[in-house]
Amino acid sequence: MRQDIETLAVVGAFARIEPGASVKVRQRLNQIPGVETFDLDDQDRVGILIETKDAAGAEEILEGPIKATPGVWGAWPVSVELEEDPDRIAEA
Amino acid sequence: MENTRRDFMKAAAMAAVVTATSSQKAMGKVFEAPSPLKWHKSVCRFCGTGCGVMLGVRDDRLVALRGDVEHPTTKGLVCAKSLFLPKIVHAKDRLKTPMIRKNGTLVPATWDEAMTLVAEKFASAIKKHGPDSVAYYGSGQAMSEESYLANRLFKGGIGTNNVEGNPRLCMASAVGGYVSTFGKDEPMGSYDDIEHAKVFFLVGSNTAECHPVIYDQILARKQQNRDVLIITLDPRKSPIDTIADVHLDPVPGYDLAVLHAMAYCMIRDKKHDKAFIEKNVQFKIVKDKKPTNVTFDEYFEWLSKNYTPRQAELQTGVSQAKIEEAAKIFAVGPTTSFWTMGLNQRTRGVWVNNLMHNLHLISGQIGKPGATPFSLTGQPNACGGVRDTGSLCHILPYGRAIKKAKHREEMEKIWGCKPGTIKPKPGLHTIAMFQALARDEVQAMLILTTNPGHSLPNVSVYRDAMGKPRPNKPFICVIDGYPTRTTELADVVLPAAIWSEKTGVFGMSERRYQLHPQVIPAPAGTVSDFDFLLDFAGRLEAHGVVPKGYVSSKFKTTDDVWEEMMLASKDTAYDFRGITRERLRKERGVRWPAPTVGHPGTARRFVKGEDPCLDAGPYADLTLKPGETKFYAAPNHRATVWLRPALGPAEPADADYPFVLTTGRVLEHWHTGTMTMKARELRRAYPTCFVEVHPDDAKKLGIRDGKKIKITSRRGEATVKVRITQAPQPGMIFVPMHWEDVPSLINLVTIDAFDPGSKQPEFKMCAVKLEKA
Numbered sequence: 001m002r003q004d005i006e007t008l009a010v011v012g013a014f015a016r017i018e019p020g021a022s023v024k025v026r027q028r029l030n031q032i033p034g035v036e037t038f039d040l041d042d043q044d045r046v047g048i049l050i051e052t053k054d055a056a057g058a059e060e061i062l063e064g065p066i067k068a069t070p071g072v073w074g075a076w077p078v079s080v081e082l083e084e085d086p087d088r089i090a091e092a
Numbered sequence: 093m094e095n096t097r098r099d100f101m102k103a104a105a106m107a108a109v110v111t112a113t114s115s116q117k118a119m120g121k122v123f124e125a126p127s128p129l130k131w132h133k134s135v136c137r138f139c140g141t142g143c144g145v146m147l148g149v150r151d152d153r154l155v156a157l158r159g160d161v162e163h164p165t166t167k168g169l170v171c172a173k174s175l176f177l178p179k180i181v182h183a184k185d186r187l188k189t190p191m192i193r194k195n196g197t198l199v200p201a202t203w204d205e206a207m208t209l210v211a212e213k214f215a216s217a218i219k220k221h222g223p224d225s226v227a228y229y230g231s232g233q234a235m236s237e238e239s240y241l242a243n244r245l246f247k248g249g250i251g252t253n254n255v256e257g258n259p260r261l262c263m264a265s266a267v268g269g270y271v272s273t274f275g276k277d278e279p280m281g282s283y284d285d286i287e288h289a290k291v292f293f294l295v296g297s298n299t300a301e302c303h304p305v306i307y308d309q310i311l312a313r314k315q316q317n318r319d320v321l322i323i324t325l326d327p328r329k330s331p332i333d334t335i336a337d338v339h340l341d342p343v344p345g346y347d348l349a350v351l352h353a354m355a356y357c358m359i360r361d362k363k364h365d366k367a368f369i370e371k372n373v374q375f376k377i378v379k380d381k382k383p384t385n386v387t388f389d390e391y392f393e394w395l396s397k398n399y400t401p402r403q404a405e406l407q408t409g410v411s412q413a414k415i416e417e418a419a420k421i422f423a424v425g426p427t428t429s430f431w432t433m434g435l436n437q438r439t440r441g442v443w444v445n446n447l448m449h450n451l452h453l454i455s456g457q458i459g460k461p462g463a464t465p466f467s468l469t470g471q472p473n474a475c476g477g478v479r480d481t482g483s484l485c486h487i488l489p490y491g492r493a494i495k496k497a498k499h500r501e502e503m504e505k506i507w508g509c510k511p512g513t514i515k516p517k518p519g520l521h522t523i524a525m526f527q528a529l530a531r532d533e534v535q536a537m538l539i540l541t542t543n544p545g546h547s548l549p550n551v552s553v554y555r556d557a558m559g560k561p562r563p564n565k566p567f568i569c570v571i572d573g574y575p576t577r578t579t580e581l582a583d584v585v586l587p588a589a590i591w592s593e594k595t596g597v598f599g600m601s602e603r604r605y606q607l608h609p610q611v612i613p614a615p616a617g618t619v620s621d622f623d624f625l626l627d628f629a630g631r632l633e634a635h636g637v638v639p640k641g642y643v644s645s646k647f648k649t650t651d652d653v654w655e656e657m658m659l660a661s662k663d664t665a666y667d668f669r670g671i672t673r674e675r676l677r678k679e680r681g682v683r684w685p686a687p688t689v690g691h692p693g694t695a696r697r698f699v700k701g702e703d704p705c706l707d708a709g710p711y712a713d714l715t716l717k718p719g720e721t722k723f724y725a726a727p728n729h730r731a732t733v734w735l736r737p738a739l740g741p742a743e744p745a746d747a748d749y750p751f752v753l754t755t756g757r758v759l760e761h762w763h764t765g766t767m768t769m770k771a772r773e774l775r776r777a778y779p780t781c782f783v784e785v786h787p788d789d790a791k792k793l794g795i796r797d798g799k800k801i802k803i804t805s806r807r808g809e810a811t812v813k814v815r816i817t818q819a820p821q822p823g824m825i826f827v828p829m830h831w832e833d834v835p836s837l838i839n840l841v842t843i844d845a846f847d848p849g850s851k852q853p854e855f856k857m858c859a860v861k862l863e864k865a
């Protein structure tokens with residue numbers, strides 16, 4: 001891959017969390033590099049943004065540290081957008 | 093990279109989450125900006141959940157994907173697999189050039205060279221050995237129009253019923269269960285039932301990893317209503333057990349007695365629905381190979397004699413207390429049961445499906461909001477594409493059977509073939525078809541969008557059948573989007589356009605037919621399976637082995653095929669004449685039956701006021717009151733409670749092979765990994781294959797986490813890394829099916845014994861021994 005081209009993947013997701021544990025879980029999630037959380041209407045869910053270099057990192061974070069965070073019952077992505085397709089860059 | 097672009101992407105992602113979760117709170121933080129992408133509504137390419145997706149296209153490339161918030165059942169949710177679809181579509185190893193095997197090696201060829209050879213080989217086999225010397229092996233991943241067309245070509249054009257597909261490996265026992273209990277295939281309920289259920293019975297289904305979006309809806313239901321209870325039944329603890337209120341963990345292969353014992357408890361405690369049973373249910377046992385009627389009292393007597401909780405505990409290892417508890421919860425309801433391969437991939441697959449239906453029928457947990465038995469599917473189009481279009485060796489489109497003369501006549505008329513063209517004898521089912529290939533009795537086989545060189549059980553036998561050089565070796569043509577363990581065995585490989593590069597219909601688990609449109613151009617050199625089939629049929633017509641104009645004068649696009657399919661559904665329980673192409677383009681799919689364009693689709697079949705088949709047509713009954721159930725497709729209009737003996741697997745563990753191997757999936761990968769292994773990130777989640785071993789067994793064998801072990805069965809061996817975990821019970825191991833390379837290819841070890849009714853192989857159980865590698 002050419003190193004001079006910067007790439008970006010942003011995944012929007014949400015997690016279902018243990019009832020009543022919202023504040024603690026958000027604190028824990030916010031400590032994961034590349035992860036930002038935001039409130040949703042429903043106390044039992046929290047919105048998540050994952051920002052990484054490519055879809056690789058995002059999926060790894062979602063399936064790894066996010067799902068492993070105590071109080072997280074499950075996490076689901078809802079969107080992915082790639083600023084540059086790494087394969088295309090590799091072909092360039 | 094400019095900040096504005098990054099900010100825009102984050103805002104767009106946030107907006108997608110906010111919309112998918114119907115949250116107003118975060119709306120203020122989301123700014124509106126015009127998207128530089130063109131967005132198209134479509135359907136996910138992977139599992140039978142059938143999630144609605146929006147595809148973002150830039151410069152003729154897929155660069156983004158979002159859950160479709162307007163989708164009525166999946167409501168904007170997707171899972172990790174689908175996020176990689178843009179990447180998977182543009183994978184570098186896509187096949188783009190036809191190849192022909194010359195002197196043992198596949199070499200590039202033109203489309204015309206390859207097609208000429210394919211047509212010649214099929215025509216010469218048919219002329220020399222008759223129509224039954226050729227065969228078609230299709231896929232629950234082909235579009236409905238493609239499967240329908242292939243079925244039409246082989247059964248009505250060539251005149252052979254040797255038409256099969258990979259749903260034989262995943263769904264055939266569910267089909268057998270529905271047909272033998274209710275008279276017709278496919279679930280009567282829908283995903284709407286999740287919102288009404290108070291009890292979920294999840295059986296042989298790792299819903300969290302294999303159907304994550306359904307799992308989210310179940311979790312949501314439990315979060316909203318603390319009275320919602322979950323019962324799981326699985327010998328292996330999967331992630332769903334973290335939310336289970338009762339976990340039933342029978343010895344692998346011995347769960348039938350648990351289900352019978354639950355039925356026993358419900359009747360003993362007078363929790364059965366007497367009125368529903370008297371009106372809608374009959375009881376049968378097979379005696380001297382013939383189904384024989386018995387009474388409700390005889391059924392209970394039979395259960396009391398053989399399947400009390402105490403007896404079930406002795407047979408299955410599940411405690412009486414847990415069985416009693418599960419029965420009590422189930423009967424309260426409303427209860428929705430979901431199951432998948434844990435029940436279907438068994439030599440007793442049809443029977444265990446029957447027993448799931450038994451529980452719903454005797455408790456009356458059926459035909460009401462939240463109360464339904466429901467088999468989930470693993471492929472995007474096993475239901476709509478293969479089951480509904482009748483693309484298996486014993487069936488014809490829309491609930492018709494090969495064996496019934498009336499059904500053959502109806503299809504001959506619709507297909508425009510001479511009376512008597514469709515043979516009355518079913519063709520070869522999947523395992524029999526590949527065995528006939530091994531004996532060189534099938535001389536030419538077309539394999540479309542599937543990978544039997546990896547996915548068949550006891551696969552080395554069938555790999556040899558497809559690829560081992562020998563005099564008179566059968567000719568194999570494979571059309572696929574990617575190189576696979578099957579393309580490497582083929583005589584001709586044709587490069588296929590896939591999913592978003594072509595337009596067609598997928599029919600998912602809940603009877604919803606959805607259109608996925610072409611949104612990007614197909615890569616140069618590829619054609620869709622549909623265009624290939626048109627070309628192939630035209631050439632067979634020219635060779636004189638298919639009547640002139642049988643296909644070539646009828647269809648130009650998949651829209652034309654859809655017109656005929658709608659017509660073929662008339663006067664059947666599937667009637668979808670109202671699901672027009674125009675409607676599919678506009679709407680997020682429609683659930684059949686939907687006989688008129690104004691009909692909204694059917695959430696609940698067999699229920700007056702919901703199922704339009706009860707209002708007009710051959711099944712109409714104007715005497716029923718709204719909400720009343722009538723199993724109109726079943727003999728005597730009664731569903732059957734079957735008295736099935738609780739027999740075990742074909743190959744239980746024994747002194748020589750003391751462990752039970754079960755196979756399955758992990759979240760990140762799908763089936764033979766042809767697509768998901770293309771995404772580096774998905775590959776990285778599980779870089780190598782593994783085997784789950786219980787700590788007690790690991791200790792006894794002296795094996796350590798991360799070390800390799802050899803798994804040997806009576807058929808073959810695999811060597812994979814050990815993962816020590818409490819998930820499997822002692823004496824059981826679990827290996828995912830996705831890895832294709834020897835020594836990780838687990839289907840070298842699995843057994844090809846199959847259910848005598850559904851002919852579905854027993855991937856879920858065989859006996860193995862373990863040794864340090």
Ligand code: SF4
Nearest residue numbers: 136138139142143171
């Ligand atoms: S749950 Fe199935 S259909 Fe839905 S996004 Fe995941 S793989 Fe696709």
